[in-house]
Amino acid sequence: MRTHRCGDIRLEHAGETVTVCGWVDGRREHSQHLAFIDLRDYAGIVQVVVDGNHDLRSEYVARITGTVAARLDGTANANLPTGEIEIRDCTVEVLSTAEAPPFPMDERTDVDETIRLRHRYVDLRKKRMQKNLRTRAVVNSAIRSAMEEQGFVEVETPMLIASTPEGARDFVVPSRQKPGNFYALPQSPQIFKQLCMVGGIDRYYQIARCMRDEDLRADRQFEFMQLDMEASFVTQEDVFGFISHAIAGATEAVTGERPTEIPRITWDDAMERFGSDKPDTRFGMELVNLTDLFAETEFNAFKADRVMGIRMPGGAEFSRSKLDDLTDMVKRWGGKGLVWMKVEAAEGEQGGLTLNSPVAKFCSEAELAGIAERLEAEEGDVLFLVADRKRRTQHLLGLLRIELGRPPVTEGGFNYLWVVDFPLFEDINDDGKPVPAHHPFTMPHPDDIEVLETAEGEALLDVRSQAYDLVLNGWELGSGSVRIHRSDVQSRIFDILGIGAEEAQLKFGFLLDAFKYGAPPHAGFAFGIDRVTALLAGEENIREVIAFPKTQSGADPLTKAPTPIDTSHLTELGLQVLPEEEDFS
RNA sequence: GGUCCUGUGGUGCAGUUUGGAGUGCACGCCGCCCUGUCAAGGCGGAGGUCGCGAGUUCAAAUCUCGUCAGGACCGCCA
Secondary structure, X not given: OOOOOHHHOOHHHOOOEEEEEEXXXXXXXXXOOEEXXXXXXXOEEEEEEEOOOOOOOOOOEXXXXXXXXXXXXXXXXXXXXXXXXXXXXXXXXEEEOOOOOOOOOOOOOOOOHHHXXXXXXXXXXXXXXHHHHHHHHHHHHHHHHHHHHOOOEEOOOOOOXXXXXXXXXXXXXXXXXXXXXXXXXXXXXXXXXXXXXXXXXXXXXXXXXEEOOOOOEOOEOOEEEEEEEEEEXXXXXXXHHHHHHHHHHHHHHHHOOOOOOOOEEEHHHHHHHHOOOOOOXXXXXXXXXXXXXXXXXXXXXXXXXXXXXXXXXXXXXXXXXXXXXXXXXXXXXXXXXOEEEEEEEOOOOXXXXXXXXXXXXXXXXXXXXXXXXXXXXXXXXXXXXXXXXXXXXXXXXXXXXXXXXXXXXXXXXXXXEEEEOOEOEEEEOOOOOEEEOOOOOEOEOHHHHHHHHHOOHHHHHHOEEOEEEEEEOOEEEEEEEEEOOOHHHHHHHHHHHOOOHHXXXXXXXXXXXXXXXXXOOEEEEEEEHHHHHHHHHOOOOHHHHOOOOOOOOOOOOOOOOOOOOOHHHHHHOOOOOOOOOOOOO
């Protein structure tokens, strides 16, 4: 139907007869003798000169044949790649008329996202979505190439699988042939990729759709895509190499710059310095441990397991209400409170600094001096201090650091980071059993296997695992681990977790059975395509790189999903919908 | 499960604090004019149950309560 894409026509085509197809981006009508039409396709916009009698309105779809000509002197448009030419002497064919678009098609107006999603088919025409979806395709393609270069084989795993009780909430699909039974949609291909290793695939990868029925966020949708991989006869170090190659390839394909080697930080350091297992290392404001300064403090609030602080440069300008808001925020996050101290020039001839704070009077001179020194306070800063249990102190200051310091998504480059040496267990539950930080097949750190044999209770929290995360600018891109392939180690882990042999057989029997038949040592990883694409595209929200995303409540404003289904359909599945629970409170 | 923010012609906003007639701005839309525009320009016009429902009041876009929708975050996401 066409000879060229609208956005591709240049001065070199002058004199040629071309046919272009696209949407009417705008019209500038001068009279019945002259009108300019901007015709748009995914490649760009070209100016078409017609007489004013053609009824070409916004978003009409047209096919136009005409002659490419250089624009008149002084009328070129430097802002447009096609700005030096226009198409004249046109034959116009309207392929589709169109109602006025439900929102402005220019890129200047931030339209309400619900309205964009309700008319996503129109929204997708806009430059932003065109660019983002194409960026996504580039990422996918680069990842495939990188994995294939490294000898990985793409294997597809099933979408209808058995529900497992661990982990996130499953999406389930009722079985028609076995009423009362359900398939689950996969949260990840975890079990299957490990079975592939037993099956001698050696190096597996898949760009896999995963589903988790958990609350949605800017970086979380019900369904998301992951580069999922697993390899046999490899170490953690090998996995870093495979994934680095893929992520570097994707980054280079989008930005043109290949990232250098990805730095590493231990989980413990990440928590101590950034208060997060997914630190945004684009900016400083690191946490500083002040606990020892208050070993003998008179200030009750600082008689805590942990006292830590961060320094906000220039924060002394904050108003009292702003500081109160921050304090409220910390309380909402679960903290007891927030201490702030403005760093001001001391009065008197000696100079120096003084800390201005409502609680300064409860602290000794030595304590105040210690705070200023440790936090490297400078005039005009504000210091924030939190005292609480270790983990909560780190967490609260980590959140505050992000709240105050995080740069916009488009600033600071792409700071990839490996977070290594995750703990094997993240907590001890009320029964005294440790809660696994990853799945129960994660191999303990080789140096800690002996500890594992004897440790009990709190001491188990110090056991490290061979689990690792990849982080980009404060977003967790993905995680992986070296898996347990030895039944004796696996039994010990199940034992510690309080999972009996019978229960283990019930939950993971098919995997344990598979391991009886010769399991190679193996390790793997998975990272989110939506997240990495969003960051590479400069978007704060993964919905901007997904063609048809859901809203935060899990609805699709376009198709109206989720919807009720016919009673007959339910009956066939052996299902009945209960009336909504009434609230008697 | 929780905290906070936002709902005003098709779109983006102002108006809400301190109640007084659906008031205003920009874009878009429709019509007319205009032979070099490109965020075209000029003139005219249409278009709103102020998300929805109660309450307070002589009077509610504005105050109160509830509810729905959207967003950010905490929990959750092995």
